[in-house]
Amino acid sequence: MPELRKDPIIGRWIIIATERGKRPTDFIVEKNATKGGFCPLCPGNENTTPPEVLSYSGSAGHQPNRPGWELRVVPNKYPALVIEGNLNKEGEGLYDRMNGIGAHEVIIETPDHHETFTTLPPERMRKVFWAYRDRLVDLGQDPRFRYVMVFKNFGAAAGASLEHSHSQLIALPIVPRMISSELEGSLSYYKYKERCIFCDIIRQEINQDLRVVAQNELFIAIVPYAPRSPFEMWVLPKRHASSYLAMDDAHFTALSQIFSECMRRLDKCIPGVPYNFVLHGAPLRSQPLEHYHWHFEIMPKLTMIAGFEWGSGFYINPIPPEEAARFLKEASI
Amino acid sequence: MPELRKDPIIGRWIIIATERGKRPTDFIVEKNATKGGFCPLCPGNENTTPPEVLSYSGSAGHQPNRPGWELRVVPNKYPALVIEGNLNKEGEGLYDRMNGIGAHEVIIETPDHHETFTTLPPERMRKVFWAYRDRLVDLGQDPRFRYVMVFKNFGAAAGASLEHSHSQLIALPIVPRMISSELEGSLSYYKYKERCIFCDIIRQEINQDLRVVAQNELFIAIVPYAPRSPFEMWVLPKRHASSYLAMDDAHFTALSQIFSECMRRLDKCIPGVPYNFVLHGAPLRSQPLEHYHWHFEIMPKLTMIAGFEWGSGFYINPIPPEEAARFLKEASI
Numbered sequence: 001m002p003e004l005r006k007d008p009i010i011g012r013w014i015i016i017a018t019e020r021g022k023r024p025t026d027f028i029v030e031k032n033a034t035k036g037g038f039c040p041l042c043p044g045n046e047n048t049t050p051p052e053v054l055s056y057s058g059s060a061g062h063q064p065n066r067p068g069w070e071l072r073v074v075p076n077k078y079p080a081l082v083i084e085g086n087l088n089k090e091g092e093g094l095y096d097r098m099n100g101i102g103a104h105e106v107i108i109e110t111p112d113h114h115e116t117f118t119t120l121p122p123e124r125m126r127k128v129f130w131a132y133r134d135r136l137v138d139l140g141q142d143p144r145f146r147y148v149m150v151f152k153n154f155g156a157a158a159g160a161s162l163e164h165s166h167s168q169l170i171a172l173p174i175v176p177r178m179i180s181s182e183l184e185g186s187l188s189y190y191k192y193k194e195r196c197i198f199c200d201i202i203r204q205e206i207n208q209d210l211r212v213v214a215q216n217e218l219f220i221a222i223v224p225y226a227p228r229s230p231f232e233m234w235v236l237p238k239r240h241a242s243s244y245l246a247m248d249d250a251h252f253t254a255l256s257q258i259f260s261e262c263m264r265r266l267d268k269c270i271p272g273v274p275y276n277f278v279l280h281g282a283p284l285r286s287q288p289l290e291h292y293h294w295h296f297e298i299m300p301k302l303t304m305i306a307g308f309e310w311g312s313g314f315y316i317n318p319i320p321p322e323e324a325a326r327f328l329k330e331a332s333i
Numbered sequence: 334m335p336e337l338r339k340d341p342i343i344g345r346w347i348i349i350a351t352e353r354g355k356r357p358t359d360f361i362v363e364k365n366a367t368k369g370g371f372c373p374l375c376p377g378n379e380n381t382t383p384p385e386v387l388s389y390s391g392s393a394g395h396q397p398n399r400p401g402w403e404l405r406v407v408p409n410k411y412p413a414l415v416i417e418g419n420l421n422k423e424g425e426g427l428y429d430r431m432n433g434i435g436a437h438e439v440i441i442e443t444p445d446h447h448e449t450f451t452t453l454p455p456e457r458m459r460k461v462f463w464a465y466r467d468r469l470v471d472l473g474q475d476p477r478f479r480y481v482m483v484f485k486n487f488g489a490a491a492g493a494s495l496e497h498s499h500s501q502l503i504a505l506p507i508v509p510r511m512i513s514s515e516l517e518g519s520l521s522y523y524k525y526k527e528r529c530i531f532c533d534i535i536r537q538e539i540n541q542d543l544r545v546v547a548q549n550e551l552f553i554a555i556v557p558y559a560p561r562s563p564f565e566m567w568v569l570p571k572r573h574a575s576s577y578l579a580m581d582d583a584h585f586t587a588l589s590q591i592f593s594e595c596m597r598r599l600d601k602c603i604p605g606v607p608y609n610f611v612l613h614g615a616p617l618r619s620q621p622l623e624h625y626h627w628h629f630e631i632m633p634k635l636t637m638i639a640g641f642e643w644g645s646g647f648y649i650n651p652i653p654p655e656e657a658a659r660f661l662k663e664a665s666i
Contacts, residue, residue, distance in 0.1 A: 306492025
């Protein structure tokens with residue numbers, strides 16, 4: 001059983017993923033081998049993944065775990081956390097730990113092995129965003145979970161171990177540190193200004209028009225003012241909402257359009273660039289929050305996290321965000 | 334001039350290092366080329382680095398910036414921050430920024446191109462630790478600086494762009510987020526218990542003896558209870574001290590011995606492993622703090638920081654620290 005452990009000084013949690021247990025020598029030549037060979041995510045190989053928890057297909061008579069799907073969600077075969085068990089929290093002297101209870105799922109975004117999130121047409125990307133919603137709703141009914149982190153790794157350098165286009169989600173029994181920091185920071189601002197800091201950022205970005213990459217009626221994509229990585233982008237809904245689940249049908253369409261545009265602009269600037277993206281929203285089952293605002297963060301993998309970044313929590317970014325935004329905006333797509 | 338910018342939501346600072354400015358296409362094939370070729374850190378090439386700010390040599394008549402040195406500290410030729418200028422802080426709507434004032438130096442640990450921090454004998458490593466001290470004292474006299482982050486990147490995968498053994502330091506006009514978090518976390522504990530949390534950790538680790546890698550009279554090396562990375566180690570002084578500058582001569586000897594032992598144990602477990610280490614201590618010019626405790630954190634580079642880690646601040650570690658400690662302790666060196 002994996003274990004969650006808390007650093008007693010700064011409260012950072014880590015997962016000891018024993019299912020992936022290794023001896024020291026196992027690390028020596030570890031390389032991601034994502035190209036070629038057998039693909040467990042391709043149609044016809046459904047029996048090599050755990051049984052699906054969700055699938056979408058165009059035809060009414062589609063059988064589960066059989067070819068014919070357009071999108072498929074399956075439990076991760078090598079999960080960081082496991083779904084069965086109780087949430088036992090216990091101390092060990094001054095330390096805290098709990099059972100590694102959680103869910104770890106893979107969203108297979110397309111049956112086509114050669115399609116990427118960049119080449120996926122917006123109307124098909126829309127289904128991926130719906131799948132996130134469906135899984136968030138379902139996992140939110142499990143009272144053991146407090147947060148579901150949805151994310152995507154693209155390219156071996158960004159941590160993808162399979163080439164076939166997919167995203168992942170991890171349901172967690174605690175609200176992760178990054179989200180708590182955002183919740184706390186935006187709450188302090190709200191207490192002082194009685195306004196949502198993200199709404200204020202959107203207003204300032206539209207007025208300054210220095211870091212806006214794309215917008216439509218419902219969404220805006222910006223390079224943030226203090227980006228950790230070159231070409232980092234955030235995609236935010238223009239209308240205030242703290243949870244991803246607040247989106248209506250029109251939002252899904254608009255989100256797919258702007259997200260697809262961002263991916264194509266990024267790929268035009270730096271073809272094939274590895275990247276990660278993450279969904280940040282309010283914790284599961286929270287009331288609508290006036291101070292918090294859900295959004296996506298897209299992080300191209302172009303710089304190295306080395307000693308200085310580890311030690312300080314500071315990031316060094318070689319491109320001013322205004323320049324990155326200009327490159328992205330001017331890319332012809 | 335580089336710029337420091339603050340994320341308005343969580344207060345994370347980043348450095349826009351314009352001296353390293355790049356166009357998008359510059360990133361495409363960027364790879365660290367650390368092997369072979371001309372080495373600017375080797376003796377005889379002193380004129381290819383900026384003039385040294387410190388050097389140690391065995392002979393009294395040694396000329397600055399000439400061969401014959403045992404250790405040499407020079408400004409980084411491609412600094413993330415620059416030393417000249419005033420600290421102008423300014424707002425831009427709801428955003429904050431300041432001039433990128435700071436120091437960025439390279440500590441050339443040995444004249445021998447083929448020596449590593451692992452093969453460096455403890456009595457020579459001692460000089461490296463003295464150099465950190467000398468530079469901390471000197472830079473601490475500049476009232477613009479509030480923190481000096483000392484760190485080392487070893488191996489291209491850990492961010493080293495030069496093969497010749499060296500560490501670095503960056504003097505900053507603000508206390509970095511990671512240090513503030515440690516200061517705040519340890520202060521909360523102190524307020525509740527009236528004890529230093531690090532001292533309590535040392536006591537518990539000695540009693541449990543599950544994660545201790547090495548110890549001598551003055552220092553202890555442990556795998557922390559909640560390590561971010563496999564084989565992460567912390568080296569802490571047993572006697573309470575908040576600042577690195579509190580070390581006396583005996584401490585330098587004991588530190589070099591235990592640190593060298595840790596490096597050799599790590600290299601025995603995973604030969605040639607890339608790693609980072611960082612020095613964490615109280616901010617410059619602070620009074621001795623009862624709640625904080627200086628230490629080194631050594632982070633082997635064995636896992637990938639991907640979407641989940643970026644998005645959550647959580648880390649997934651495939652080896653329980655008790656097992657890692659056992660491997661390290663049992664390695665025959």
